[in-house]
Amino acid sequence: MAGRLAAEGNTWNKNTIITLLSRLVEKGMLRTxxxxxxxxxxxxxxxxxxxAGQTESFVEKIYEGNVQGLLATLIKKEMLTPxxxxxxxxxxxRGENDE
Incomplete structure (x- = not known):
């Protein structure tokens, strides 16, 4: 894995990768x-x-749970097109379940 990251221009060393993976295991995002x-x-x-989890966390941290604030920013900065x-x-x- 470290070799593949290095080939892509990432300079992470083996210990950094192991630490990251260990933290993801501790958080229940990975199984080893x-x-x-x-x-x-x-x-x-x-x-x-x-x-979904990252979005919820972002909205809570940055917009204090106010999704309307996020959408207003996206519209004002023209990041949400017509x-x-x-x-x-x-x-x-359609409803959330009819994707």
Whole structure:
């Protein structure tokens, strides 16, 4: 893994990666299985679950739980286009479970 990161231009060393993985195991985001002297890591959260958790944390920390403040910022900074708004409206109208 460290070799692959280095090839992509990342300068993390082995100990940094091990520390990061250990913290993710402690937080319940990864599971580790021993295979001889090596560990195999498996994600315990889907990408959707992870993104939802990070979004909730972000809104709570930055906007004190006020989603309207986040959306207002996205609109003011033109990060939410009219097309994005239309798609969100369709999503809202369909209902969360009809993806």
């Amino acid at each position: 299985d021993k295979f001889g002297r090596r560990n195999r890591y498996t994600a315990l959260l889907s990408q959707e679950e992870y993104q 097309e994005d708004y239309a798609k969100l409206q369709e999503f809202w109208d």
